[in-house]
Amino acid sequence: MNTVIGVPARPRPAAAATQATLREHNLSLVARIVLGAPTAMSRADVAVATALTRSTVSRLVDDLLAGGLVREVAKVGGGLGRPATPVVADDRLCALGLQVNATFLLARLVALDGTVVAEEAVDGDFVGSDPAAVLPLMGACGARVLATAGADRILVGTGLALPGIVRPGTGTLLRAPNLGWSAVEPVPLLATPDLGPVQLSNEADSAAVTVAQPVPGRPDGPQDFIYLSGEIGIGGAAVLGGRVMRGQHGWAGEIGHVCVDADGPACPCGSRGCLERYAGLRALQTAAGLPATAGIDQFAEACRAGDEAAVRALETALGALETALVSAVNLLDIPAVVLGGHLGRLGALIAPDLAGRLGSRVLAGRFGGPTVTVDEHVEDRAPAATGAAISVLEGVIDRPAAWIDGGGRPGR
Amino acid sequence: MNTVIGVPARPRPAAAATQATLREHNLSLVARIVLGAPTAMSRADVAVATALTRSTVSRLVDDLLAGGLVREVAKVGGGLGRPATPVVADDRLCALGLQVNATFLLARLVALDGTVVAEEAVDGDFVGSDPAAVLPLMGACGARVLATAGADRILVGTGLALPGIVRPGTGTLLRAPNLGWSAVEPVPLLATPDLGPVQLSNEADSAAVTVAQPVPGRPDGPQDFIYLSGEIGIGGAAVLGGRVMRGQHGWAGEIGHVCVDADGPACPCGSRGCLERYAGLRALQTAAGLPATAGIDQFAEACRAGDEAAVRALETALGALETALVSAVNLLDIPAVVLGGHLGRLGALIAPDLAGRLGSRVLAGRFGGPTVTVDEHVEDRAPAATGAAISVLEGVIDRPAAWIDGGGRPGR
DNA sequence: CTATTATGTTGTGTGAAACAACAAATGGTC
């Protein structure tokens, strides 16, 4: 009699496997091995890593070279035998990330090796703005960034990150409370040709992509964590196995609307006692008696200076974060919390205490409890732009055959 | 310029695809088409459903016939042309489900077509029991059920469902508070040969399997929902895309330890204000002034009779459920709640009110809010036994080639 | 009884990976 240990469930087959899907799968696998490696890989290295034969890998790498996903670099000497030919990400392949926030628009061109090729921002007050006026500005900004890129760059497409609820698969922004927008189809409003196919995403989800995968195809960051961000309120994302949770409507991971006090203040979302009422930036400013124009750094400075209202606001927020995260960490059985946005900037003030409180309360406490870290991109005000671009490049890495067979240019 | 709509992310390739995995995948696909159909499918029907050619399907079905996953039944007449040969699940293939609960042990033999071939229960008080004494009883019960099955039945293996925290991939039960067990490796303690490979699972997770997939290979039930069960406390599971969430330690979906009151009573789990403190069966009994031996039906009767303490306890539990589920539904963006266990038996008293409250509070409220239903197996005191057996059969459906190539008998 | 239709089977072709052999490019040894 045997104990069956560690037999994972296979993904349910949704469609038949064919010779074509076999090739697509293995092209993607080889691409990920090459892009994911910190140093260059040779065909022989890839054969070892994938258990495919050297002849198979040779043929697959030929296809990836032809499609512009990878390129060869100079051989490095050393050792007996024929020197290996290193293969790396081809940085000519790029995606454009666009991010709309309450106080700025930013366009960023990201190459397949993760480098930022060019970027430009437009500052302004976009709270309560008209999407028909703002989105063309965003599109124009993107077009200017594309214009500064060299002619050898190949644009795969564009990702547009918005601070609101995006229905997956519909191209519709349901609501963006910070901007005052609702029921908008943003992509046509960009009114800019040459952006290639445009995909829409939520700001927190896109920023979380950057945490898990700082470089396209290279999941170097944590793969299972709760991400908190926010600008006025609180945004959130849950990442499981390297993937951002979607949920039925596209807003899974929305920790801002976890209830932390059953008798708490009413929330515009229809519930009450939501985390956002306590730990959103606007909530902190109000509780500390600061104006809406005060940034999070002013709030932090007031706390450090011992301002009584600010310290009390921080403590209230900390308690609310603790309650919300205890529930979230227990429910998702997830090992890490990453703070971004204004909460990331408060990280030094809140992360150690928060980690300690969570560690003594969650089910996983006896196994080391969740880690609480600050997003290393916290100094970057637009990580969602990078994340949106990375998601677009992911699409090519997922389906290299479609890209290669389409001539290595954006398709329909 | 195109809007990219509805391009789902492909699962990341973890290993190379080969001719062998191609066959495995398509065997599994064909098996699921046949098992999942409410009426018999012919080879031609399967070819249409899968976009594989009739010759390919014919060969794959031959393999499944040989492996004992499917069988042919009498042709049905009608229409021009050669009559189709219907193919259905072969009900000779079985799995044994075992369930240990605080008040009974139950063994149930489930066939591949979902029918229960035989079952037997042993009643007792297993709270604070010794696993070394109880698990051999469970094993013996299972062996008796196998003995009553006909010689034509083929046992794939056994699933053992326990009311506690099971570490996936380790064969270890971390803790089962209701039984008073901790750090146990239960499978060898069954001390029964002939059970085939045994896999361990959590009781709520297994019961949720039965909700999503009442018949092996046929996901007729909801595929995205939060399941609540419990016997003394509260157990829970989250099912996404037909799969039970695991999490890092195996307890994702544990809604019993979502915090509903930041200043609530301390919980043995280390936190405070946990849902279990308000809506667990023991909590209800205590609040209503009923003895620990009183069943949930007595509690329900006291509520219906207008007993003041019981009504107040129910209202408190309802409020706690509302708070916990608002957070869970918002965080997971999940469309349904299914009540099982003692909460299922209270369904008539709480489901309508709970649905109304959730509908006005969750983010999805304006889209129809979550449904709140009662598990249709609520009269079955051991749905986890069925779920554990179904999970074992799932393993064969996932990897038919491994089963067929292993001679159609349990492997290592 | 023949024609038509639908289903199932089988021989052969195709595509992608595997296998085997060979070519290329190095360093070590004599």
Place this chain on the structure above:
DNA sequence: GACCATTTGTTGTTTCACACAACATAATAG
């Protein structure tokens, strides 16, 4: 400097699983 060993990459051929085409089977309609 020639030869050998080693490692990597390439290429011709084989294998396996699905696709294609043709045929066989089993029914009903006229």
